[in-house]
Amino acid sequence: MKPEKYVYLFEEADGENKKLYGGKGAGLAEMTHMGLAVPPGFVVTTEACLQYYQNKKRLPKGLMEEVQSSLKKVEEKTGKLFGSPQNPLFLSVRSGAAISMPGMMDTILNLGLNSNTIEGLIRITSDGRFAYDSYRRFIQLFGKIALGMDEKEFDQILARIKEKSGVTEDIDLDADCLKDLSGQYLALVKKRTGSPFPEDPMAQLSLAIEAVFRSWMGKRAIDYRKEFKITPEVADGTAVNICTMVFGNMGFDSATGVAFTRDPGTGENVLYGEYLVNAQGEDVVAGIRTPKSIQEMKKEMPRTYRELERVRKTLEAHFHEVQDFEFTVEKGKLYILQTRNGKMNAHAIVKTSKDMVDERLITQQQAVLRLKPQDLEQLLHKQIDPNFKGKPACVGLAASPGAASGKAVFDADEAERLGKLGQKVILVREETKPEDIHGFFASQGVLTSRGGKTSHAAVVARGMGKPCVSGCEDLHIDPKAREAMIKNIRINEGDLITVDGSRGDVYLGEAPTVDPEISQHLLTLLSWADKIRTLGVRANADTPEGAVKARQLGAEGIGLCRTERMFNAVDRLPIVREMILAGSKEARGEAIAKLLPLQKADLKKIFREMEGLPVTVRLLDPPLHEFLPSAEELASEVRNLKEVDAAFSTMENISNAMKFLDPSFRESLKPLEHMVGDIIEIREKKLDKKLIRRQQETLRKVKEMREVNPMLGHRGVRLGITYPEIYKMQIQAVLEAAAELLKEGVQVQPEIMVPQVCTAQELKWVHQLVQRVQKEVEKQYGIKIEFKFGTMIEVVRACMRAGRLAEVADFFSFGTNDLTQATFSFSREDAENKFLPLYNERKILQDNPFEVLDVKGVGRLMMIAIEWGRKTKPDLKVGICGEHGGHPESVEFCHTIGLSYVSCSVPRIPIARLAAAHAKLKEKDKKVLEGYDPDTSFSVLPY
Ligand code: ADP
Numbered sequence: 001m002k003p004e005k006y007v008y009l010f011e012e013a014d015g016e017n018k019k020l021y022g023g024k025g026a027g028l029a030e031m032t033h034m035g036l037a038v039p040p041g042f043v044v045t046t047e048a049c050l051q052y053y054q055n056k057k058r059l060p061k062g063l064m065e066e067v068q069s070s071l072k073k074v075e076e077k078t079g080k081l082f083g084s085p086q087n088p089l090f091l092s093v094r095s096g097a098a099i100s101m102p103g104m105m106d107t108i109l110n111l112g113l114n115s116n117t118i119e120g121l122i123r124i125t126s127d128g129r130f131a132y133d134s135y136r137r138f139i140q141l142f143g144k145i146a147l148g149m150d151e152k153e154f155d156q157i158l159a160r161i162k163e164k165s166g167v168t169e170d171i172d173l174d175a176d177c178l179k180d181l182s183g184q185y186l187a188l189v190k191k192r193t194g195s196p197f198p199e200d201p202m203a204q205l206s207l208a209i210e211a212v213f214r215s216w217m218g219k220r221a222i223d224y225r226k227e228f229k230i231t232p233e234v235a236d237g238t239a240v241n242i243c244t245m246v247f248g249n250m251g252f253d254s255a256t257g258v259a260f261t262r263d264p265g266t267g268e269n270v271l272y273g274e275y276l277v278n279a280q281g282e283d284v285v286a287g288i289r290t291p292k293s294i295q296e297m298k299k300e301m302p303r304t305y306r307e308l309e310r311v312r313k314t315l316e317a318h319f320h321e322v323q324d325f326e327f328t329v330e331k332g333k334l335y336i337l338q339t340r341n342g343k344m345n346a347h348a349i350v351k352t353s354k355d356m357v358d359e360r361l362i363t364q365q366q367a368v369l370r371l372k373p374q375d376l377e378q379l380l381h382k383q384i385d386p387n388f389k390g391k392p393a394c395v396g397l398a399a400s401p402g403a404a405s406g407k408a409v410f411d412a413d414e415a416e417r418l419g420k421l422g423q424k425v426i427l428v429r430e431e432t433k434p435e436d437i438h439g440f441f442a443s444q445g446v447l448t449s450r451g452g453k454t455s456h457a458a459v460v461a462r463g464m465g466k467p468c469v470s471g472c473e474d475l476h477i478d479p480k481a482r483e484a485m486i487k488n489i490r491i492n493e494g495d496l497i498t499v500d501g502s503r504g505d506v507y508l509g510e511a512p513t514v515d516p517e518i519s520q521h522l523l524t525l526l527s528w529a530d531k532i533r534t535l536g537v538r539a540n541a542d543t544p545e546g547a548v549k550a551r552q553l554g555a556e557g558i559g560l561c562r563t564e565r566m567f568n569a570v571d572r573l574p575i576v577r578e579m580i581l582a583g584s585k586e587a588r589g590e591a592i593a594k595l596l597p598l599q600k601a602d603l604k605k606i607f608r609e610m611e612g613l614p615v616t617v618r619l620l621d622p623p624l625h626e627f628l629p630s631a632e633e634l635a636s637e638v639r640n641l642k643e644v645d646a647a648f649s650t651m652e653n654i655s656n657a658m659k660f661l662d663p664s665f666r667e668s669l670k671p672l673e674h675m676v677g678d679i680i681e682i683r684e685k686k687l688d689k690k691l692i693r694r695q696q697e698t699l700r701k702v703k704e705m706r707e708v709n710p711m712l713g714h715r716g717v718r719l720g721i722t723y724p725e726i727y728k729m730q731i732q733a734v735l736e737a738a739a740e741l742l743k744e745g746v747q748v749q750p751e752i753m754v755p756q757v758c759t760a761q762e763l764k765w766v767h768q769l770v771q772r773v774q775k776e777v778e779k780q781y782g783i784k785i786e787f788k789f790g791t792m793i794e795v796v797r798a799c800m801r802a803g804r805l806a807e808v809a810d811f812f813s814f815g816t817n818d819l820t821q822a823t824f825s826f827s828r829e830d831a832e833n834k835f836l837p838l839y840n841e842r843k844i845l846q847d848n849p850f851e852v853l854d855v856k857g858v859g860r861l862m863m864i865a866i867e868w869g870r871k872t873k874p875d876l877k878v879g880i881c882g883e884h885g886g887h888p889e890s891v892e893f894c895h896t897i898g899l900s901y902v903s904c905s906v907p908r909i910p911i912a913r914l915a916a917a918h919a920k921l922k923e924k925d926k927k928v929l930e931g932y933d934p935d936t937s938f939s940v941l942p943y
């Protein structure tokens, strides 16, 4: 249906409606309502854009008439006339969708310039240089964007003229040169497009509006939306903002800049930004000249600086959020050209959240919501090891924090190619442009020789949370030769370099990195999240060190302690192998008896660290041959041993042969004689033969144990039932550890968990074993032991039998790694290596189900299991201990379906705490299970 109206003056538009007016348009409208100095203008809505595409790429009927009538109002307000040679009005034509897509779509400046209006501009300003500078910029931009010309040819002409006049900076070109340049540009347009540059300002305007609409479906914009999963529900079409031009290049009382209301790198509450005197906005963003820090404006333009300070306060008080705004000063008068919520790194979000709560600008809940769980990951980013003494090869600007190493690559296509091959690369460019975006995705970090902290490279890298060093002026890049020079050091393409975007340092080679510390501010923010969330957060941890770390990070228990991890320690493995290879029950018993005290001691340490909190100990899960060397390894070892044996027998004869040697060699043969002596001893004791026989025996056993499908074979509870001594030992270790600590007065809450259960009979069998051991231990220690008994739910049948399992189990814990494999019948390794990427690309599957919980299939099974389990036992505790437990979207799902807790890897605990708070704040229905359908109720894109 055709909307009533496509065009709204800034004062008419609703500043809240970003979908209709785009983010930029809504911001301009809002600032106009607030009384800030926004140059007059109007917005063409996103609906017009959609209509344009429906209309086979023709501007909707009546649109240009509406534009004309709004333009009239702008003319009245400014007292200027569009297209008039006496008193001309110039416009910028700017794109802007509901979601800010930095640098994704192009802006046309100085629209309305032509061979007549340029004369007017010269007359009014008495500044030919300025007028022709604007003219040549306009022709180039319009040529590139509206007429689809190749920008390089314009740049070549510019370079030639600069060379001819002997200047290096654009700003040093005089009026005549710029006039000459404009003339050559006009000729180029005619040559390449076959018709003269459009003179009629209205024709320029309608072509420009169309160009903005077209850019919505440009490759860069589509790629960006794909990468960041921007669906039509989030942003559909772009608006066009048409805004009176103000000129920052009208002399030394004019300037242009971008600023943040707080420092987006540190979060500090100070005006932060960059500006250039006598320049047009594009210069700052494109990184053509390296701008000055806004602090210098205090001296250079004190009145404007004070005004900016006022604007800063006004914006924050209104938006309750850090703003990223653009401004231009025209002959001393400050104009605000754009505002949007500032993109910050996680560190700055944390600091500003805490500060803004203290300043009563936002509530604690809002503060928690500002930090997205996935942004928090940035804080878990690597930093250069502080003990690293290496010297940076050069230093640029710290444009996006974190450290990364990789091969230096000088263009985006090559970066993408190598990145796809799984190589780590650093994209190294003089400056980046939006068309380099695919190179960013493929790189570990970005390094540029030009441009400030608000250059394209810096903004995009920050958005992606990738390290970036910009404006590294000692770096001289020769993209053609595919090399760069730092003073006299050459970096060839493919050489390893390290960028430290937190400090701006660049190192040759790979520098060591460490994980960062968690700040006090973050702890505060997380404590607010804890007040909000109802979902518990536990850790997957198998060592005392892991337990300590888990507690520090706020875990409320251990949800998964894998006992087999303890078996793998160097001092344990030989005993474990002894146990597996034992020929008789007695021999096995002996090995197991040696393992008991070790396992008990490990568990005691963990229980002690987790005093007062539950620790879920999972009985042995993997197939036993995982503890043995592989058949291939063993076979080659046996081969080697046999060769050594053969060599030994030749060596034995050497001592005889030696006697015939020239006596003068005797002395130097001493060591050899020694060796031969040793060898004879080994052979007399038959040590070599014994070793061979032992390895052959192991090999036989390994072959015997070989399974076609080990992950579906002899493992988990099945192992426990066939070798009850093993599970008995483990249960005894748990209960004795608990008993000993209880006697010391340490509060322990052990939980015994059985893996791979698929029938209630299995669980009952283990439960009886547990009860027997419990009686023995309680009698031995003379103490009652409180503990819980539960089961993993990681087999489809277990979900279907949840009601019966709950009769025996005090708790369930979803093992969603296995459950996902079982639900899809995919083996993870094969899926991820062979077909999942294609499935994702073809949209057969939206995500990798091993990373993002498949709520529709696996999730549905979980819901059934919870429902039936709790029907039997209403207070049944239910958790999740698969990797999904630390994935933000999956955490939200777990909250929604009523899980008691999630358990995740230790470093992800803060993410899970935060995600659980977000889930609570976003929850709509209290009674989730009734009529809750993951197909429809759970949008798969909560973030
Ligand atoms: P982006 O979406 O890339 O931020 P903008 O539409 O904000 O693009 O425009 C890019 C630059 O052009 C801005 O930095 C701004 O300084 C400049 N600009 C846009 N409109 C005007 C105007 N009306 N007067 C002066 N400069 C402008």
Ligand code: MG
Binding pocket: 326, 338
């Ligand atoms: Mg902008």
Ligand code: MG
Binding pocket: 755, 794, 815, 817, 818
């Ligand atoms: Mg498992």
